[in-house]
Amino acid sequence: MDFSRMCPKYESSIDIIGKKWTGLIIRVLLDGPKRFKDIKEQIPNMSDKMLTDRIKELEGLDIIVRNVYPETPVRIEYELTPKGKDLRVVIEAIQAWGERWMPAP
């Protein structure tokens, strides 16, 4: 891999993945489709508005899809698209690095 010159595709990717909360939301959804409140439960410090905004961004980027199930009451779940699921290797690499180098909290 050539690191001697910056690459615009790398720049845009890290802008997406590194954005505050985004890397946490994607990690939660790697566990499978989740409702809004289930995502919130894993990331309690994030406000509802922030999660709403991030979900919209990630839908716009085709990383998350919103599934509406016409039940009573209606059930809405968020799920990673193939593009989103393909981030698994990135998230796992970050997790593995953290386990090797981050001090215990």
Add this chain to the structure above:
Amino acid sequence: MDFSRMCPKYESSIDIIGKKWTGLIIRVLLDGPKRFKDIKEQIPNMSDKMLTDRIKELEGLDIIVRNVYPETPVRIEYELTPKGKDLRVVIEAIQAWGERWMPAP
């Protein structure tokens, strides 16, 4: 890998790697030790002050080390530590994802 619960080591890792400019600086240094101006050259939109701040942070986190060579004029280079070099797999995973999914600029 268990994604059903958030992990504090993952949270701290993505906070570091995802911080604006940091992921770009680490990528540049994966190519080998570099002087301040060589890093800047690869990331022209970043100000000198920002690069100085980020380098200090990354030194504090033991991700970058500053080497001073007592020549005339003195030569100063920044290099990834073993902890920093261990981020190669993360950076490569982000790059690979970007190449698969980001549109050409």
